[in-house]
Amino acid sequence: MQGLIFDIKRFAVHDGPGIRQTIFFKGCPLDCRWCHNPESKKYSPESFCLKRKFGNHISEETESVGRWMSAGDIIDSVEKDRVFYEESGGGVTFSGGEPLLQTDFLSEVIQLSKKSGFHTSVDTCGYASESDLKKIIPFTDLFLFDVKMTNNNKHKEYTGVSNELIIKNLKLLDEIKMNVLVRYPLIPGVNDLVEDIAGLAALVSSLKNIRTVCILPFHRLSEAKHKKFGYTYRMGGTMEPEKSKIETVSEILKSSGLTVRTGS
Numbered sequence: 252m253q254g255l256i257f258d259i260k261r262f263a264v265h266d267g268p269g270i271r272q273t274i275f276f277k278g279c280p281l282d283c284r285w286c287h288n289p290e291s292k293k294y295s296p297e298s299f300c301l302k303r304k305f306g307n308h309i310s311e312e313t314e315s316v317g318r319w320m321s322a323g324d325i326i327d328s329v330e331k332d333r334v335f336y337e338e339s340g341g342g343v344t345f346s347g348g349e350p351l352l353q354t355d356f357l358s359e360v361i362q363l364s365k366k367s368g369f370h371t372s373v374d375t376c377g378y379a380s381e382s383d384l385k386k387i388i389p390f391t392d393l394f395l396f397d398v399k400m401t402n403n404n405k406h407k408e409y410t411g412v413s414n415e416l417i418i419k420n421l422k423l424l425d426e427i428k429m430n431v432l433v434r435y436p437l438i439p440g441v442n443d444l445v446e447d448i449a450g451l452a453a454l455v456s457s458l459k460n461i462r463t464v465c466i467l468p469f470h471r472l473s474e475a476k477h478k479k480f481g482y483t484y485r486m487g488g489t490m491e492p493e494k495s496k497i498e499t500v501s502e503i504l505k506s507s508g509l510t511v512r513t514g515s
């Protein structure tokens with residue numbers, strides 16, 4: 252079996268504990284307006300014609316995004332940095348796009364990762380069937396689980412899908428005591444109102460075992476990437492959240508008994 256991968260990042264330090272290799276799956280069922288990896292969304296290889304200007308001369312070159320890889324190819328890549336994982340308590344993270352969009356391939360590669368002795372994390376938007384989720388649970392050491400909004404109408408408006416399945420899956424992982432970090436992308440004007448944070452606090456504090464929320468403040472780094480690949484940047488007027496806003500959000504969550512981290 253082969254999976255569609257759009258990037259592999261070595262020496263990642265924000266995708267789980269220690270030093271990691273992050274494998275980015277191509278394809279995502281959501282369409283978040285603030286998505287930092289617009290080239291990750293489509294589940295097919297893509298070619299982009301890039302224009303570069305040197306003085307009066309414009310050159311064109313084609314950049315391909317997405318390649319088919321076997322589980323063995325990925326393990327060979329992850330294996331290269333084994334010594335760093337052992338030193339730092341790191342491992343491999345499967346991210347995207349959405350890795351659970353390619354569940355059968357993810358299941359194969361994550362099983363192979365465990366067999367090879369690597370710590371495994373899955374960075375997911377949580378929008379997957381229960382049966383797909385259950386295929387990878389036995390081989391996942393840590394879930395980095397995005398909760399983008401608890402208000403379902405807003406969730407539909409800003410991501411294109413309902414959050415019901417996502418919340419159901421979060422509760423399932425909590426019930427069976429999986430190791431989960433909830434990640435909350437904090438997007439000014441989208442999900443940073445007091446009622447948004449109160450909704451998040453109410454959801455996570457109602458869980459039995461999951462106690463940690465990582466706030467991921469919005470940044471504009473992907474604007475250049477949108478331009479490069481010819482996507483419309485839909486967050487034009489949105490600025491990065493102020494430090495005081497991040498602190499306020501953090502305090503609201505802490506006052507509900509949660510552990511809060513900023514960053515990943």
Ligand code: SF4
Nearest residue numbers: 279281283286348376
């Ligand atoms: S879930 Fe992640 S990869 Fe998918 S559209 Fe949203 S931000 Fe982008």
